Amino acid sequence: MDDQFADLPPARLQDLLHQMMLIRAFEEAAEQLYLQGMIHGTMHLSIGQEGAAVGACAALRPTDYILSTHRGHGHCIAKGARVDQMMAEFFGKETGYCRGRGGSMHIADVSTGNLGANGIVAGGVPMVAGVGLSIQMQRQDRVALVFFGDGAANEGAFHESLNMAAIWSLPVVYFCENNQYAMSMAIARASKIERLSDRACAYGIPGVTVDGNDPLAVYRATREAVERARSGGGPTLIEARTYRWKGHSKSDKQRYRTKEEVKQWQERDPIARLAQQMIEASILTEGDLATLQARVEQEIIDAIEFAKVSPEPDPATILEGVYA
Amino acid sequence: MSRELTYAEAIREAIDLAMARDERVFVVGEDVGVYGGAFGVTDGLFQKYGAERVRDTPISEAGIAGVATGAALTGMRPIAEIQFMDFITLSMEQLVLQAAKLRFMLGGKVQVPLVVRTPAGAGTGAAAQHSESLENWFVHVPGLKVVMPSTPADAKGLLLASIEDPNPVIFVEHKLLYRTKGVVPEGDYITPLSQSEVKRSGRDLTIVATSLMVVRALEAAVRLAEEGIEVEVVDPRTLKPLDAEPIVRSVCKTGRVLIVHEACKTGGFGGELAAVIAESEAFDYLDAPIRRLAGLDIPVPYNRELERRMTPQVDDIVAAARRLVREAR
Structure with missing residues (x-):
């Protein structure tokens, strides 16, 4: 065994692998349930991007905050949410994380520091400066990490937030999941610069681009940013390059990319990659992998069952929660 | 103190x-x-x-x-x-x-x-x-x-x-x-949200006004009183959630209501107030149509006189109130 895993004990690595497999299984199941008409609305799947979500959250403590995106199921699971309550939310049930009021795009789990997915591109980006300021003013030992996509990096609010976090040295990590497309708009068509992390220099903060399909590389880059934030060194902009295997949402005919391109990225599957690395390093066996897979499948079966048997919201409560 | x-x-x-x-x-x-x-x-x-x-x-x-x-x-x-x-x-x-x-x-x-x-x-x-x-x-x-x-x-x-x-x-x-x-x-006190307040009592006409228009409505009320018209001025103070009850009660008493705000008339809060009144029991007490006096539907002009004409002034409120009191259903 070489020292590539020196900073992560085998049990922790298995946790990360398990989380990635759980995200994948959860989203595949959700998609199937949607196709069967059990779930309505839409959903934005992050299949193929699990390495970024899990690598980033692995560098955070349970007390640290995240703000997530419309493609946020992975962030949610990686931060510690329960898949049964997530699935119940997909089903619109009272036992879901948002009591069936939010759905896929708004799942939050405040108990694990997840302040919520967001239906607005860059919606969480201005807010994270406030969360960071709140941490700083309350002298808390916390960090706030905001996930956003390559599309969000072109919203005006991105600029305002990074600038404010920079001038106030807020304990914030800006984590851009560059999955190559803002719906159909390729990042190469949407930005003149090669690396989105280069934008960090405009705010006088560090920026780093990392392979988002390498969860360990993501973990290490995020850990460095988190340590900087925690010790008063201010924000960092991380760009994790990854790829969504599925369409933007359920209406996407994917006319803007080729099957060959998708296939090339699928060969860089972050889950297969970490499993292979662990097997080669003799800290995981094929048998362990099969056991993990069986465990994940059972967790999803249980989650679906929980969601199915859970009660619908009582229509008499429809007005609840508008005001505190 | x-x-x-x-x-x-x-x-x-x-x-x-x-x-x-x-x-x-x-x-x-x-x-x-x-x-x-x-x-x-x-x-x-x-x-x-x-x-x-x-x-x-x-x-x-x-x-x-x-x-x-x-x-x-x-x-x-x-x-x-x-x-x-x-x-x-x-x-x-x-x-x-x-x-x-x-x-x-x-x-x-x-x-x-x-x-x-x-x-x-x-x-x-x-x-x-x-x-x-x-x-x-x-x-x-x-x-x-x-x-x-x-x-x-x-x-x-x-x-x-x-x-x-x-x-x-x-x-x-x-x-x-x-x-x-x-x-x-002095000191710490709370004026609760969602409590409309009657700023002046009167029997002939209700004026529901917001913000600066409350001040102007009260000035108008003094002038109208000299003509024998007693105006009741109600200030919602919190527009949302609205405390409609004092407004409805006032209109039930006076049978006439003039709504005054500075914002442009179309899509303004006056439309909501008018609807709340029309949907309430006050409808049966109305002796004249519900009237609105509001900002003109234009961007605020720079010129001093044009700017003045864009928003309701005390004279405008007096005139509108006078007309309304004379109106019969």
Whole structure:
């Protein structure tokens, strides 16, 4: 065994692998349930991007905050949410994380520091400066990490937030999941610069681009940013390059990319990659992998069952929660 | 003990009291620090509480709204200042799609106790992009509260109530009211949100007015009284959630109602008030149609006379009230 895993004990690595497999299984199941008409609305799947979500959250403590995106199921699971309550939310049930009021795009789990997915591109980006300021003013030992996509990096609010976090040295990590497309708009068509992390220099903060399909590389880059934030060194902009295997949402005919391109990225599957690395390093066996897979499948079966048997919201409560 | 303060001083006193007793309260906005705010409302707070709690921001209205929302979500009590209500258009996404909705959308598991203070209104010669009255945009958004004080005492009590409220509050101040004076109680007190108040009693006609128009309606009422017309003036104070009962009760008594606000008539709060009255038991007591007197449907003009004509003046209220009292159903 070489020292590539020196900073992560085998049990922790298995946790990360398990989380990635759980995200994948959860989203595949959700998609199937949607196709069967059990779930309505839409959903934005992050299949193929699990390495970024899990690598980033692995560098955070349970007390640290995240703000997530419309493609946020992975962030949610990686931060510690329960898949049964997530699935119940997909089903619109009272036992879901948002009591069936939010759905896929708004799942939050405040108990694990997840302040919520967001239906607005860059919606969480201005807010994270406030969360960071709140941490700083309350002298808390916390960090706030905001996930956003390559599309969000072109919203005006991105600029305002990074600038404010920079001038106030807020304990914030800006984590851009560059999955190559803002719906159909390729990042190469949407930005003149090669690396989105280069934008960090405009705010006088560090920026780093990392392979988002390498969860360990993501973990290490995020850990460095988190340590900087925690010790008063201010924000960092991380760009994790990854790829969504599925369409933007359920209406996407994917006319803007080729099957060959998708296939090339699928060969860089972050889950297969970490499993292979662990097997080669003799800290995981094929048998362990099969056991993990069986465990994940059972967790999803249980989650679906929980969601199915859970009660619908009582229509008499429809007005609840508008005001505190 | 009471003494006279200006509207701006009353607001400052409320902020000062809230900051003194609650470390979670802080002020954030453009030029709120050493400068004291564009209208001087936060003057002296920077010297008393320092740069951390009276925090100047870059010119970033979306960022200010985001900072307030994120901080409110995680245990702070921000008071954000948007320098002119016109500029709140740049904050809309964070206020309307985030702050307002988060609690409901997340199943009631979070609170967003923030206050956005913002000066609205025409009459300063600042023309179309520094004179807006956009309160009704926010009235239309579930999850937000909208407060518009008309007197120094209300400004203080309502602001203290807004800061204590666990919900996002859009607190609309009027530039022309900042220097008006009134008796303001000393110390800590709350004027509860969602309590309309009868500012003057009368039997012939109800005028429901907001913000600066309350002051003008009261002036008009004095003149009308000289002609023997007794006007009742009701100030909703909180536009949302609205306390309709005192308004309805007043219209039941007088049988006539004139609604006065400065914002453009079309799509303004007056339409909502008219509908609330028409849907209520007051409908059966109406002796004349419900009338609205509001801003013209134009951008605020620069020219002094055009600007004056754009918004309801005391003369306009007197004339409209007189006409209405003479009208029969």
